[in-house]
Amino acid sequence: MTAVLLPIFPAHSRLLAEMHRICFVEPWDEAAMGGVLTMPGTSGVLASEPSHGASPERKPAPQGFLLWRTAADEAEVLTLLVLPPYRRTGVAGRLLDHAIDAVRQAGVQAFFLEVASDNAAGRALYSSRHFEQVGMRPRYYRNSIDAIIMKRKI
């Protein structure tokens, strides 16, 4: 069933921190998530199960979210995740397409992100949205994995 996309507010810190903990080895806790959400220039979009897919006993489940930050004519993906049961159904692609439209409307010229070199799913997703490698930070992540810097002109 197609997800609905909802705007993210600082009040969502706890939910997003829970989701982050499921997907990342170095998760952002609730205070850190709140700090990210209240940073100048942060925006976010949450993918949720549509409410008609839920029953009275079961609330619509959150599926994934994307946070980005805009500064002048540049934007940067801060974090992106889709919970495991909802992967490979196009959720991340929709979140990213939404963010690309939003930054374009904000007058952004270039969208940047960093992805671990061993993250095949993330790299394939970003390539499918025409992000191209523009640099690398060797051994950037704690486990000595390189960070690939990608950019898409908007």
Next chain:
Amino acid sequence: MNEKANYYLDITGELCPMTFVKTKLAIEKMHTGDTLEVRLKGDEPLRNVPRSVRELGHVIVSVAPEPGESAGGIHRLRIAKA
């Protein structure tokens, strides 16, 4: 300048944007005029953390590499809360 800071934070193990977020959360716990010494590593936080802290209106008192560290190595950043 050589006086000890009131607060101390090590973000050498953090990545962007957590480098800034952890610094911001630490500043929020301080009072006006208090100083925070932040230990950070690499050009990326060195470029972004002082800029973002200034955007919040606080003062960057000093930035200096630790003894023996190169330009992109470990630095100490001294912040005064506005």
